[in-house]
Amino acid sequence: MKWQIPLLTFILFAFNANVFADEKALVIVKDFKFIPQEITIKRGQTINWENREKRQYHSVWFEASGEEEPDYFFPDENYEKEFKQTGTFPYRCGPHPKMTGIVHVTD
Ligand SMILES: [Cu+2]
Numbered sequence: 001m002k003w004q005i006p007l008l009t010f011i012l013f014a015f016n017a018n019v020f021a022d023e024k025a026l027v028i029v030k031d032f033k034f035i036p037q038e039i040t041i042k043r044g045q046t047i048n049w050e051n052r053e054k055r056q057y058h059s060v061w062f063e064a065s066g067e068e069e070p071d072y073f074f075p076d077e078n079y080e081k082e083f084k085q086t087g088t089f090p091y092r093c094g095p096h097p098k099m100t101g102i103v104h105v106t107d
Pocket residue numbers: 032057058059093094095096099
């Protein structure tokens with residue numbers, strides 16, 4: 001029947017969009033860098049920063065957004081943050097001001 005293909009396409013699209021929004025994005029923290037330094041995610045998505053240093057702690061601080069600095073996270077620890085609004089959000093590490101990153105959140 002004629003409507004079956006468009007309906008199936010829509011269902012697949014909706015399913016994929018949903019799966020994508022639920023999936024966490026990963027940023028590795030290693031050698032005093034956020035990798036990738038710049039990341040684009042969907043609104044509602046969560047970023048998981050993973051500290052893969054040998055012994056160095058860091059923080060993920062959205063200072064320019066007026067937020068308070070969160071607790072440091074240590075090797076083998078994670079920091080997670082969900083982004084509910086679209087926009088461009090620069091951040092930095094509290095103890096290491098030269099460690100910077102940018103999060104782009106799109107619809
Ligand atoms: Cu740091």
